[in-house]
Amino acid sequence: MLKATIQLETLSCPSCMQKIDNAVKSLEGVDKESVKVLFNSSKVKLNFDEQKTAIEKIENAITALGYEVIKSQVKAE
Amino acid sequence: MNPESNKGIDTQEGDAMVQRYILSKKNQITLINGVLIILAFISKIGFENIVVFNGALIIASLLGVAPIAIQAYQALKVKVVSIDVLVTIAVLGAFLINNYEESAIVTFLFLFGAYLEQRTLNQTRSAIKELTEMAPESALKQKENGEFAEVEVDEVDIGDILLVKTGAKVPVDGTVLTGEGHVNEASITGESVPVSKKKGSQVYAGTILENGTIQIVADRVGEDTTFGKIIELVEEAQDSKSEAERFIDRFSKYYTPAVLVFATLVWLVSQDIELAITILVLGCPGALVIGVPVSNVAGIGNGARNGVLLKGSEVIQSFSKVDVIAFDKTGTLTVGNPKVADTKIYTTNVDEVLGYLASMESESDHPLAKAVVEYIGDTKLSTVENTDVVKGGGIVAYVDGHRVAVGNVALIEKENVHLDEKARADIAGFEQKGNSLVLTAVDGELKVLMGIRDQIRPGVKENLQKLKALGVKRLIILSGDNQGTVDLVARELGLNEAYGNMLPEDKSAFVAELQAKGKIVAFVGDGVNDSPSLALADIGIAMGGGTDVALETSDIVLMNSDFSRLPHALGLTKATALNMLQNIVIAVGVVLVLLASVFLSEWMNMSIGMLAHEASILVVILNGMRLLGYKLR
Numbered sequence: 214m215l216k217a218t219i220q221l222e223t224l225s226c227p228s229c230m231q232k233i234d235n236a237v238k239s240l241e242g243v244d245k246e247s248v249k250v251l252f253n254s255s256k257v258k259l260n261f262d263e264q265k266t267a268i269e270k271i272e273n274a275i276t277a278l279g280y281e282v283i284k285s286q287v288k289a290e
Numbered sequence: 291m292n293p294e295s296n297k298g299i300d301t302q303e304g305d306a307m308v309q310r311y312i313l314s315k316k317n318q319i320t321l322i323n324g325v326l327i328i329l330a331f332i333s334k335i336g337f338e339n340i341v342v343f344n345g346a347l348i349i350a351s352l353l354g355v356a357p358i359a360i361q362a363y364q365a366l367k368v369k370v371v372s373i374d375v376l377v378t379i380a381v382l383g384a385f386l387i388n389n390y391e392e393s394a395i396v397t398f399l400f401l402f403g404a405y406l407e408q409r410t411l412n413q414t415r416s417a418i419k420e421l422t423e424m425a426p427e428s429a430l431k432q433k434e435n436g437e438f439a440e441v442e443v444d445e446v447d448i449g450d451i452l453l454v455k456t457g458a459k460v461p462v463d464g465t466v467l468t469g470e471g472h473v474n475e476a477s478i479t480g481e482s483v484p485v486s487k488k489k490g491s492q493v494y495a496g497t498i499l500e501n502g503t504i505q506i507v508a509d510r511v512g513e514d515t516t517f518g519k520i521i522e523l524v525e526e527a528q529d530s531k532s533e534a535e536r537f538i539d540r541f542s543k544y545y546t547p548a549v550l551v552f553a554t555l556v557w558l559v560s561q562d563i564e565l566a567i568t569i570l571v572l573g574c575p576g577a578l579v580i581g582v583p584v585s586n587v588a589g590i591g592n593g594a595r596n597g598v599l600l601k602g603s604e605v606i607q608s609f610s611k612v613d614v615i616a617f618d619k620t621g622t623l624t625v626g627n628p629k630v631a632d633t634k635i636y637t638t639n640v641d642e643v644l645g646y647l648a649s650m651e652s653e654s655d656h657p658l659a660k661a662v663v664e665y666i667g668d669t670k671l672s673t674v675e676n677t678d679v680v681k682g683g684g685i686v687a688y689v690d691g692h693r694v695a696v697g698n699v700a701l702i703e704k705e706n707v708h709l710d711e712k713a714r715a716d717i718a719g720f721e722q723k724g725n726s727l728v729l730t731a732v733d734g735e736l737k738v739l740m741g742i743r744d745q746i747r748p749g750v751k752e753n754l755q756k757l758k759a760l761g762v763k764r765l766i767i768l769s770g771d772n773q774g775t776v777d778l779v780a781r782e783l784g785l786n787e788a789y790g791n792m793l794p795e796d797k798s799a800f801v802a803e804l805q806a807k808g809k810i811v812a813f814v815g816d817g818v819n820d821s822p823s824l825a826l827a828d829i830g831i832a833m834g835g836g837t838d839v840a841l842e843t844s845d846i847v848l849m850n851s852d853f854s855r856l857p858h859a860l861g862l863t864k865a866t867a868l869n870m871l872q873n874i875v876i877a878v879g880v881v882l883v884l885l886a887s888v889f890l891s892e893w894m895n896m897s898i899g900m901l902a903h904e905a906s907i908l909v910v911i912l913n914g915m916r917l918l919g920y921k922l923r
Contacts, residue, residue: 223415225408228365228372228579231543235368251529253415253587277306278364279313286444 214244217268219257219285221275229280233257236274242266309360316357320401326350327394347390354397355381371547376570379550380896383567395897396571403904407580410911414584417591417918418528422521424477424496429461430454432505443512450508454499463515464506466491471502478516519841523601524594528587530602535582538874542575549573565888572884572899577906581873584914589866592920597849598859603870605845609829609860610867611810615762616801616823618815619769619779620657622833622853624744626816628657630665632725632741634716643737645670646689647730650696653677654685658728661742680704684728695731707731713739724778726771743775747853751783756857756922760864768797768823798822814856831856861922869917873910880906 242265684697
């Protein structure tokens with residue numbers, strides 16, 4: 214399991230949280246319980262299984278929704 | 291790449307590109323949209339030209355609905371019925387019944403509202419952003435050839451040797467290897483008086499080297515540094531949610547789909563498209579979801595600026611309702627640096643006895659021993675042998691062949707030293723003044739009596755008064771010191787109750803007892819030896835000089851151990867809790883009034899509904915923003 218912190222552009226609409234939350238949770242290999250979308254700091258924190266998915270896939274799922282990923286950090290849990 | 295086989299992916303990616311392009315031009319679209327609406331009304335009112343009027347509005351509607359529809363589509367793809375979905379359907383509905391005026395104005399208000407929200411939200415978050423922007427970004431790291439090169443701070447590992455020049459930020463927590471300088475540690479402690487650093491000193495990430503040049507070895511990096519922990523704490527805090535907020539979140543998840551279902555039912559029953567789409571717009575939950583987080587981030591941001599770290603919205607809620615505040619004495623109400631205040635000498639051989647005393651006490655770390663050594667100053671030190679430390683009593687040892695006992699009354703009595711009437715009267719007198727006692731006996735005879743007192747922190751009395759004025763019913767002191775001392779401090783400071791002779795476990799038991807009676811209890815301590823009480827209390831408040839323990843075990847940290855920040859913290863949490871309540875009332879109130887008026891009044895329509903919604907969102911954001919400027923009167 215790896216732990217990722219993804220910094221997004223400033224989030225301003227509350228419904229984006231729900232969108233990002235659902236989009237990320239629906240990815241295979243992402244630990245659903247760990248997904249946290251932080252509205253004020255505009256970050257997504259989650260744990261994922263590097264055997265099943267990659268950080269790029271998670272980033273793509275978010276950019277596909279129209280939110281820019283500024284930077285992401287991946288660390289061993 | 292073979293274009294044939296990848297055609298499907300290409301079009302998909304192409305679509306995504308178009309969508310992103312449209313979304314990125316949202317501000318320009320809003321502007322054109324607004325201009326078209328103005329043109330439409332000029333041509334209608336000024337020239338009575340209905341063709342231009344409708345034409346301009348149709349273009350405005352189509353242009354305006356595009357980004358909203360894209361957002362709606364993206365939401366539906368991940369199975370979310372968002373506000374965008376409601377608005378898109380409403381606009382399409384208005385279009386269907388040829389009401390271009392409504393469809394254009396609604397898209398404009400929605401887009402312009404979103405623009406203003408983003409701008410104002412950035413304001414509410416500015417205080418915390420200021421803090422995170424103090425994080426160091428680069429470091430000068432020593433390469434294998436011995437030269438220093440600039441690298442990103444993420445590339446620094448434990449054990450690396452780094453160079454810090456004048457004016458630069460210390461990149462990580464570390465120890466000074468060579469060089470000297472003064473460091474401004476305001477980002478960690480809140481205290482801006484520069485601290486001198488030389489070989490062996492600890493330096494902290496995020497602090498600024500004001501003069502000199504130092505080389506340091508990295509001890510802790512990234513999120514493990516003290517500054518990293520503070521940032522993480524504040525970042526987590528601004529997004530932490532109380533039970534009530536989690537309820538609102540769950541509620542709003544089902545709320546938007548419910549509005550959609552309700553509007554559909556109304557349409558099916560009444561066959562009135564106009565009414566159905568109006569309900570869609572009026573039902574948007576706008577301010578409800580945003581109201582509480584906005585107050586939260588502004589309140590926590592104000593705290594961060596003023597040396598008060600609040601760990602989230604649950605803490606704000608409970609501290610705002612606090613009934614009892616219990617204080618540790620030493621290091622909290624007092625400076626924590628005891629000094630010898632009174633002495634009585636019962637011998638003519640003063641220098642010799644004080645020499646013995648200093649010799650023994652200089653081997654001890656006890657705060658009272660340090661005060662004694664400091665008081666005696668330079669003197670002849672002798673060898674101390676056969677030292678016996680009596681727990682809770684003092685020390686017995688041999689110095690120059692004499693048996694010397696240093697400690698409290700109990701120890702001296704155990705040593706069978708006779709205390710005459712005069713000595714007993716002195717002891718009683720010293721205790722009454724709030725002294726801790728250190729008695730010295732040489733070969734079974736009392737020679738010296740010292741009274742040691744801690745200084746009360748300046749301004750504590752006024753700050754306690756402010757806490758009372760803010761509505762705290764009971765202020766209690768819990769201390770390990772003797773009852774006489776504790777009573778005296780309590781009287782001097784005007785505290786309600788004082789309990790002495792308490793061990794850490796007695797203190798936490800006391801807190802638990804108050805809680806069992808249904809009181810909301812805050813405990814203020816130095817974060818080191820009071821961790822059980824800090825953890826148990828409803829709100830643990832640490833006087834933290836940026837120590838890890840204080841950050842971890844407490845709910846509120848007063849930076850730089852500054853007691854005067856406590857009333858500010860209480861006032862701020864009360865203001866923030868009230869602000870959250872106001873925002874909930876505004877949000878719910880607006881939705882209820884709008885929904886009621888659609889059935890009860892003639893004048894309600896989609897545009898007015900959208901205007902009211904966007905206005906209410908701005909009102910809650912502006913209301914939250916007031917907290918950034920909060921000051922205790």
